[in-house]
Amino acid sequence: MSDPTKQFFADLAARGHVPLLKSSSGTLRFDLAGGGRTAHWYVTIEKGDVSVSHDTAEADCVVRSGKELFDRMAAGTANATSAALRGLVATEGDLRLIIQFQRLFPGPPRTCADRGEAGYARRPT
């Protein structure tokens, strides 16, 4: 799919339960601006059970960023924390939710991981 953001949220919705978020509850609203419009995504977490929608709801944490940046975070090529420190991601409300949530973004695409490169575990043969 050419839209990493859409793909990211679709994958998240498909997972249903995310153990990483098991101690989180609340609703995040993502306002992603791009192409002259702002898309709203709502992620509701109930002790790790996750649902995704575009419906208007009361949000505990609002996250604003550019759509293009979010695409890169969803693809693992941009890091949410350093982007926030650069002023590219604005947050409002329960910071704990977004600190938990950003851990769902993938790491940078790698090619070396499974080839026993330096710094990666070797599997016993």
Added chain:
Amino acid sequence: MSDDLVKILEGNTFVVSDERGDIEASLTDPTGLFSFDTRFLSKWVLTVDGQRLNALSTDDLQYFETRFFLVPGTGTVYIDAKLSVIRQRAVGDGFHEELTLLNHDETAVDLEVRVEAASDFADLFEVKDALQKKGAYYSRVEEDRLVLGYERETFSRETWIAATSPCKVDESGLTFRVHIEPHGEWTTDLHVVTANAAWGETRDRPKYERHAKAARPNLEYGLEKWLDDAPKLQSDWEWLKMIYTRSLVDLAALRFAPMTSGGRSLPAAGLPWFMTMFGRDSIFTSLQALPFTPELAATTLRELGERQGSRCDDFRDEDPGRILHEMRYGEMTAFEERPHSPYFGSVDATPLYVVLLDEYERWTGDAKLVRELEYEARAALAWIDDYADLMGDGYIWYQRRNEKTGLENQCWKDSWDSISYHDGTLPGFPRATCELQGYAYDAKMRGARMARLIWKDPAFADKLEKQAADLKRRFNRDFWVEEGGYFAIARDTDGRKVDALSSNIGHLLWSGIVDKSKAKSLARHLMSSRLYSGWGVHTLAEGEGRYNPIGYHVGTVWPFDNSIAAWGLRRYGFKEEAARIAAGILDAANFFAGRLPEAFGGYPRAITKYPVQYPTSCSPQAWSTGTPLLLLRTMLGLEPIGEHLVVDPALPQGIGRLELLDIPGRWGRVDAFGRGRVDVDKKPRARQQLGVLGYEKRARNRARKS
């Protein structure tokens, strides 16, 4: 950092100034107003009629508040000032400064009071490494406010400066025209605000203002409750009370509440430069302080758990399950010129996380937290096997994947030359240092206990115990230096032993990985003249190629390291040896007025007579602050067994009586008492030292007899 600098702080906001309260920093000079790892003021200079002021005295009211008493003119022997100046400063979201001028003359005066302000917005890393800025500065006057700013692309930081009295604001400061009647006074409030420190929210006032006592509940009043909640100590060695109180007060100052913790605190690593979350330091300090302030451990576990690694990221040396090393908020982190967002490059924090969780439950009975953090603990245990075994041989190894800005040595001895062979040569990477294997063993054993008793997963418990037993068997074979009778500091990639004798063997005793039959030899080494200076065990043994009594990790004595060694010696039944370690370190603490430095020289006590401080930038240092606390535990032999606290005291020579009252835990509150020997060589009016005199006396007697 020189000691005549005045430091005050709250959270990660702190001010370092000279004794007049002035700041005049060059890029590499560590003075200024800092917040979230950025310098918000590099210049803050007060003049009266163009003259600098002169300090009469400085009064540290609290760790977040200071008062400076000043007079005009440069320092001379005799000062006959008709004017005095008082600056009272409280830190919090910037700082609030109450500026007061008193006219002692019989005639009225007209004065020009000026505050010069500027900021270089340096990142802490830039201060450390003298790097040049890449962005642009601006400063502008907005109504009655001076705005100092810095911008680089979308990154911006601003300092807002304003006063409550009429003044002329220009782009480099504030000027007041002041008229003071005979014996009158003039006063104003200066507000310096770190307007946008890290996450984009803007504030326009500092946290504390004049007389706003109600607005400062968290630290000042918190301190009283903090001291009140801690166990009470009584001892006939009177300095122990002073050392104990110093530790508690310093630990209070080191409390750091992350923005997500709901106001709960964990121990930061050091003051002021390391007022941030550190995996290793926060965990070790929480362990040391468990019998005294168990809530620190709970917050450490929760906050580190919430930031546990979730993906592979080479730049940050992150893996799923890994516990972070260090978090930073400055410009270089923002632009990924440094990996601290957060950085995960430590290899011990992850097993130690599991160790702390188990130890915390054993003390507090808080099984709920162990259930809450089951996922995190399992992920940490899985990381040991899945990500840390770089050679596929069942040991924990480390090798940074971030070759440019990552840490080379990811164990606590993290300087470049800390891990060496006997002949002084350095092994290549990856490296498997010995204490890591001990931590992994302990994590598996403790993980098994939690799995069996709390997670109700006996199969997982069995698996962990089997792995642990196997690790112990192999370790005792593969790391043991037969001819020396000790464990090598590390193993290299060829399977060779990195055969230097080091203080790491103390950590091995603590972890429990050591075969009983080998423990005695380790205890003997720890107390030998090659490792024990009389003050403490030094990091590397005398006679090793790289030994240097003032080498950071190759010969100095680290109080924290010693507290772990004492704990390890107790674990294997070496009570007297543990007591001697406690004696030396506590006696050293007495020389440092109760505040142990990060490290001090490894020179033999018989030669130097006093412990030689190693120059270090942070004081207090968290795990040095925690050291006396852990030593109290080891001297009293406190050990939670089931629902009870077992007390098995072994006091060093010089302490006749030691009482610790109201020790909190799953038992409610209990008291512990210890009685010991006091037959030290005490000359009239001489300071009663711990341990060493009696020890030397015995040695002398033995020498005389033979």
